[in-house]
Amino acid sequence: MNYIKQLQTNVLVEQSGVAAYEAGLQEIRKYLSSDKFAYDTTVQVSDVLRMLEDTKRGVRDAMEMTEIQLSDAFEHEEQERLRAKKAKIDSSY
Numbered sequence: 001m002n003y004i005k006q007l008q009t010n011v012l013v014e015q016s017g018v019a020a021y022e023a024g025l026q027e028i029r030k031y032l033s034s035d036k037f038a039y040d041t042t043v044q045v046s047d048v049l050r051m052l053e054d055t056k057r058g059v060r061d062a063m064e065m066t067e068i069q070l071s072d073a074f075e076h077e078e079q080e081r082l083r084a085k086k087a088k089i090d091s092s093y
Contacts, residue, residue: 009070013063020062024055 028051032043 005074009067009074012070013066016066017059017063020059021055024051024058027051028055 028048031047031051037043
């Protein structure tokens with residue numbers, strides 16, 4: 001994979017991580033804004049820590065999945081390029 005493709009991959013992987021992070025934080029905000037805390041604003045620290053861990057795991061999973069998908073797409077693209085090159089060489093004989 002050339003340098004530009006690698007940079008594009010890195011950007012897309014990071015963007016997927018940011019999106020997953022934002023989704024996780026939104027879930028925490030939603031939880032903390034729920035009716036459960038309308039009168040009693042005390043929060044179980046363990047609940048928030050669990051949600052933060054879930055968010056961290058979601059970010060990692062999203063980034064890994066994006067990287068795998070992009071890697072597969074680039075590999076397929078490279079295989080198609082090689083097939084076309086071979087077909088062009090074969091047709092010239």
